[in-house]
Amino acid sequence: SGISRSISACQRCRKKKVKCDQRLPKCSKCEKAGSECIGLDPITGREVPRSYVMYLEDRVNMLEQRLRDKGITLDDQETTEIRNSKVKVEDRVLSKGSIPCESSSVIVKSISISSEKTDIHTLDESQHAPSIAFSRLMSTAVKIQKRSLSNLQHPLASKRFANNSGATTDPSNGILPAILPPKSTALQFISIFFTQANPQLPIFHREEFISKYFIPIYGYFNYEEVSIASDYTSINAAFFENENMKVPWTPWFEQYKDNFQSILGTNASKASNDEIKKISNSIIPPKQYRKGLFFLNIIFAIASSVNHLQYPISISESFRLAANKYFEEVNSSTDQLESLSAILTYSLYSTMRPSNPGVWYTMGSALRTCVDLDLHNESNSSSAHNIDSFTKEKRRRLFWCTYCIDRQICFYLDRPVGIPDESINTPFPTVLDDSLVYPNETIKDFSLLANSTPSYKTVFLSMLQMRKIQSEVQKVLYTSFELPRRYDGLDSWKKSILNRLGLWKQNIPKSRKEMNCDFNLNFFHLNYYHVKLMIHGLSPKNYKLSSNDYTQVKYAAKQMINCYAQLFSTKSINYTWAAVHNIFMAGTSYLHTIYNSEDARVDEPLHEVKRVSSDCLNVLNSLIDSCEAASHCVEVFQSLTMV
Template identity: 25%
Template structure:
C-alpha cells in the first residue's frame, strides 16, 4: 500500500490540474475547471493554516487530492505503470472522507465525492469496489430526482445548476452502463425510467484560454453518452427476444430493429466532434479511440447474443460484420496501448479478448469470412491480438490466463488456415478437435471467487452479450488481489463482503 502523500508544490498541482482537464484518458466530467481551481486554492490555504471563510475545507482537500490522484494516472512513469504518488494522493483523500461527507452542504456534493472515488477505482480497481460505489451513486441520483427532469424544474433552475446536475447524472449513467454491459449484469435503472437532456457544452464558464477545449471535451462526453444509450438499447432488445410474451412487454421484430439501429450507429460515427478541436494531448483527438468504442458497440450488436444461444448460430451477414468489427477493434486497441491511451485495463482486456474470439469464431464458422479475407491478413490480426494481450498482461497480471488461452487457440487456427488440405471445418476432424480444445482452455478462465454457472465455457457462450463467467473472472482478477486489502475499507465500505455500509 502506498503511503499517504502531502500536497505537492503549488506549481506541480497547477500542472496536474491542466493534465486532468486535457482528458488524456476518457475520465468523466465530474468536476468543472473553475470548481477544481477554487478547491485547490482553498486546500493550499487551509494546509498553510490560513482561514478560508465560506468554504467546506475538508471537502476541498479531498477533491484536490482526488484530482491529483486521477491526473497522475495520466502522467507517464519512466519505470512503467502508473506513478506511486497517485495511490498516495488517493490514500490522503480517504483520510478526509468522513469529515468531507459530514461537512457536505448538499447531496450533490456527496455524489460528486463518490463519483471521484469511483473514477479512481476504475483506474486502480484493487483499491475498492467500483460496482458498489456506482450503486451508491445511482441511488443518490434517484433520491435527488436527477434521473427525471421535469419542465418546471428546468425552468426554475439556473443554467449552471442544470448543467451540473445533468453532468453528474450522465457520469453515473456511464459508470452503470459500462459495468453492466461488460459484466453481463442487469442495469441499475432502465432507459424508460430516465428523462434527462444532455449537458449543454456551452453552459461552461467562458473567459479562460482553455474554455474551447472544455467545451469540446463536454461535446465529446455527450457523444459517448449517446453511444452508451445505443449500447443499452442493443442489450435491451437482445434480452427481450427471450422474454415471455406479455402485452405490457411487446417483443420487437429483431430483423427490422437491426435495420433501424444500423443507420443510427453509422450516423453516430459520422458526427463525432471534430478531433482537431480537442486538446492535442486529449484522448478525444485520437481516431483510434473513437474507432475503438464504435467497433466495440458493433461487435456487441453482431456477435452471438442471448437470443441465439439455442443454436449458437448467427446469420452469415452478421458473422461477416462481427469479423470486420473484431479486426478493427484489435487494431484500435493495439494503437491505444502503444500510445498509452488505455485506462481501464481489465475492461480493455475484456474487449480485446472478445474481439480475438470473434476473429477465431468467424474464421471457423463462416466460409464467407474465409473467402473474403486473405489468410495472411487474418493471421496478422490474430498475431496483433496476441501481442497486445501480452503487453496488457505486463501491467495487469490478471489477463495472463486469457493471453495463454488465446495463444493456444490462435496457434491452432493459424495452423488450420495455412494447411492447404484443410477441408470445411464442419465436416472434418479439425473442427471437433478444436472445439474440444477451446472448451478445455476456456474452462480454466473461471472467476476466482467461485463458479456461479453450471457447465463449461464454450466459445459461442463467451461471445454472448452476457458472458458472465469470463467477465467475472477478469473483474475478480482486477478487483480482488491476493492481499485482499483495500483503502476503501478504511472509510467504512465493506468491499470484500456481499454488500456495503457507510460509516456515519
Template identity: 25%
Template sequence: MVEDPSTKRYQPRNYLELLERRVAYLEQILKQSRPDLADDHLLEDNAVRPEAQSPTSTIPTQSVEPQYTEFRDDDEHDRLDDLASQVGLLSLNAAGAEPHYLGSSSTFAFSRVINSSLRQVVLRKPSSETTGIPNQEGSATLPTPCLLPTNETAIRLSNAYFQNVHSQYPFLHEPTFRSWEATLASASSGFNSLISNPVALFFLNMVYAIGALLLPSSEEYSAERLYISAQLYVDHILSRDNLEAIQAILCCAVYSVRSSIGTSHWKLAGLALRQCIDLGYHRDARRLRSATADPLQMELRKRVFWCAYVMECQAAVMLGRPLGLPYQEVDAEYPMDIDDSYITNSGIYGTPRTSSSEPPTSMTKAILTFRIRRLLGQIHTSIYSKVAPCSSTQDAQQKCIDHLRNELEQWRASIPPEAPETGQTLALFTTPDWFRLEYDYTLLQLYRVQITDHKDETPDSVFIDCLEAAEHQQATRGRHSMSCSSQG
C-alpha cells in the same frame, strides 16, 4: 411493543436505551466537529468510541515513515453494524406507527458501506520492497496520507486529469476546481485558508491522485497516498447526501477503473447511480425544478447523472449483468454543450452548441458518449434480457434491430470533425479513434445474437459489417497498446 402510559404511544421495550445510544452517537459527531459545544454525558466505555464512529478513523494521520501502516478494524465494523441496526429500529413516525428500519437509504448506513468499498481501492499486503518492513501474513495495509504536491506538480497532475478524464466524465466544474488550486498556491493564505473546507481538500487530493495514475511514474508523488489523503475528508462529504457526495463517489470510481488494484468499478458506479435516483436526477429537471438550485447546480446535476449512468451501463454490459436503471425510466436532459467557463452560479454566459456543423466544445465528446452508451443500454435491455421486448417474434426482433441500427447510424452522422489534439494524450478517449471504437463495439453488440443464431438465416451484409468492426477494433486497440507500452 409496549404502550407508554403518559403519551399512549407504542414504542419498543428498549426505546429509552436506543435513544440514549442515538444521543451518544450524535454527541460524538458533535464533539469531533465542534468540541467547544459537545457535552458527551451519555458516552460510556461500552458505547460508541471515537475510533469506532467512522471507518476512516483507522487511517493514520500524516507522517513520512513508514509509508504503509497496518489496517485492522474488524471490531470497529462490528460495533458500527450493531449500532446501525439498533438506531435503524427507532420509531420516527406518528403515535401507534411501527418502527421503520433505516436501511441503505440512511446516511449512516450508506457511509458505512461506501467507506468499506473506498478503502479496498488501495488495500494491499505490505512487502519489504515497498515499506522496508517484513510482510506479516494476513495483514492488510493502507498507505499513509501525504502532503499536497507543490504548485508545479499540482498543475501537471490537474492538467492531466482535465485533459484526459474530464472530457469524458465531466462531473466536476473546472473553474471551481481551479479557484481552489489558486487558493492553495497563494503565498499569503495557501493551505490554511482551505483547512475549513473539506470539500475542496477532498477533490484536490482526488484529482491529483487520478492525475498521478495517468502520468508516468515518478518519486515526487504517490497516487495511493494522495487517494488516502482524500479519504480523510470523505465522511464529511458523504454525510451531506447531495450533489457533492455523488461527485465524490464518481471520483473514486474513476480512480478505481484506472488503478490496477481496488474495489469494483461496477459497484462504485452503481452506488453513484442509486444516489442520483434517490435525488431525482434521472428525471427531467424542467419538471422537477428546484427553487434553490442555481444554473451551475442544475448543469452539474445532469452531468453527474449521465456520468454515473454511462459508467454503470458500460460495466453492466461488459459483465453481462442487468442495468441498474432501465433506459425507459430515464428522461433526464443531456447537459448543455458549452464550455465550463461559461457556466456560473449566477447564469449561463454563452450560447450552447446546437448543431453538428458548429465547432465542438469541451462537452461535445462527453455528450456523444452519453448518447452512444444510452443506445448500448437499450440494445442490452431489448436484445439480451430474458424478458426482452424484441424477442416476442422473429419479425418483431428484426424490426427492433433495424430501428436500433438506424439510431446508431444517426449517432455516427452527428460526430463532428476531429479537433487538433492539445496536450499529452494519456487516454484512448482523447484520440481520434474513440468514436469509431464506440461505433464498432455497439454494432457488434447489436448483431452478436443474430450471427450466432443457427436457426435463422442472417444476411451476408451483417457478417461483413461485424467482420469489419472486429478487425478495426483489434487493429486500433493493438496500436494503442503498443503506443502506451513505448511511452511507459
C-alpha cells in the same frame, strides 16, 4: 482409447418388447432380421445407428494411432502443455488446412474478466463433424476462467469506503498514501484530467473546480500558462478572481511544506521514500482543506491512470489512498451534489483500475443518491422549479455522468442497469463551454442558449449518445425485452440501430478545435466497433451467425484490436480490467470467425491473422502488471492461436 459409452436396448427390441442382447455393432435380433440396429443417444435424445457409435470409436482409435506414429503422445496433461507453451505467434502454424471448417458445438459468448459468472451458449451440433480442436481450446478457456475467478473480484468488490480514521496503507501490497506533489506537477495532472477524463464525464465545472479546490490548496492560479480543456477559449477568471487576489493568505501547500520540513529536520538526505510518506501522512490538515485534498488526490490518481503505462503501478494507488483519508469529509457534506461528485470520481477511478471499493459498489451509491435527489426525473420534480439555472445545470451533468458510467459497466459485464431509460425525464446538459456557464439570475436554462464556441462537452454529448445506444443493444439482445411495435422483427431493429450507429459516427467531433482539447479520438472508434461486434455477434437473440454476421464480427473485432494496439503504442490505455475484458473478447471473437467461417478465412491472409493475434497478445501482456486476470487471458489466447 479410454472411451466409455452408454449401452442400452435398441429401438427395435424396445418396440417389440423383447430382450435385447445389446451386441455391437448390431444386436443378434436385428442382425437376424437384416434391419438396421438403432439406439437412443442418452444425451441428445436422438436416434443413432449403433454401428455409427462403433465406427466413431474405431475412427478415434485410428487417428490417435496416427498421432502416436508421428511421435505425438496423448495424455491428460495435453491441455496443460498447450496452455503453458510460450511459442511466439509469428512462429505458429495457422495454415488453412489446420483451421477447422465447421462450427464448434461450444461457443463462448464472452469470458467476462470482471464477472462472477461464465456466460456460455451451447449451439445445436452441426450435422457434420464438429471442430474438435476449437471446442477443446474453448473448454480450456472456460476452465482457466474458473480458476482465475478468485483474482477477478476487484472491479466488483463490495468493501465499504474506509473512513477518515481507517486504513492508510493498502494491506495487499504495502502501498502508502502519496505525498502532496509540487504545484507544477499538480497542474500537469489537472491538465491531463481535464483533457482526457473530464470531457468524457464532466463531473467538474472547470472554473468552479479551480475556485473551490485548487486555489485553497496551491494558491494563485495562472490560467494563461496552462490549458485545462481550454485550447481555443479563455478561462472565465471572474469565477475565481476573489480567491486569487486574497491577501494576506497562505495556501495549504505552503503550510504543509513548512510542517514537513520541520518534522524531517536535518535528516532529509537519509530518509527513505516510505519514511517521507509516513511523515506526510502524520500531518493533519485543517478541516477546511480536506475536501480539496480529496478531490485533488483522486484526480491525480485518475490522471496518472489515463496513461497508466507511463507511470509505476503504485503511483495511482498511492494517490487513491491519499484521497481515501478525506472521503468521509466529502461524503458527509451537506452539499449532496458535492458528495455525489466524490462518489463519481471514485467510480471513475474504479473503472480504470482494480480497486476497493469496486465500481459496482460505488455506482450503487451514486445511483441511490440520484434517485434520492430526483436527478433522473427533473420534469416531475417539484423542487426543480425553484433551483437556479447554474445548480440545475450541475444536477443534469452529474446525473448523466452517473448514467454513462452505469451503462458502460453494465454493457461490459452484462449486468442490469440501475435506472431504466423509461424512468428518465431529465434533459441533457448544455454543450456550452464552462466559461459561459456561471451563476446568473437572468438565464433560466443554459441548455436553451445557442453555442458558437469550441467546447469539450461535445465529447461528453457524443459519449452520452453512445451509452444510450449501448443500453438499447444490451436491452434488446441480452434481456427478455420485447421489441417496440414499430419494428417488424429483430432484423428490422438491427437495421435501425446500425443506421443510428452510423449516424453517430458521422457526427462525433473530429478535430482538436471542435473539442477544445486534445482528447484521444481512438476512444470513439473503440466504442463504435465494440457495439458493432455485439450487434452482429452471438447473443441470446442470435444463436446462429449468418455469413454477413461473421464478416462484420471479424472486421469489428479486428478494428478493436487495432485501436488497442494504437493506444498501447502511445501508452494511452486508461481502463485496465475493462481493456483486458474487451480485447480478450475481441481476440477470441476474431479467431472464432477465422475458425468457423470459410468466407472470413479466405478474406484474411495468414500474415494478417498473425499480426492481429500478435497485437492482441502484446496488449494483454502489457496489462498483466496492472490486472492479474490478464495473465490468464494470455495463456488462453496463446492456446487458441496454436491450432
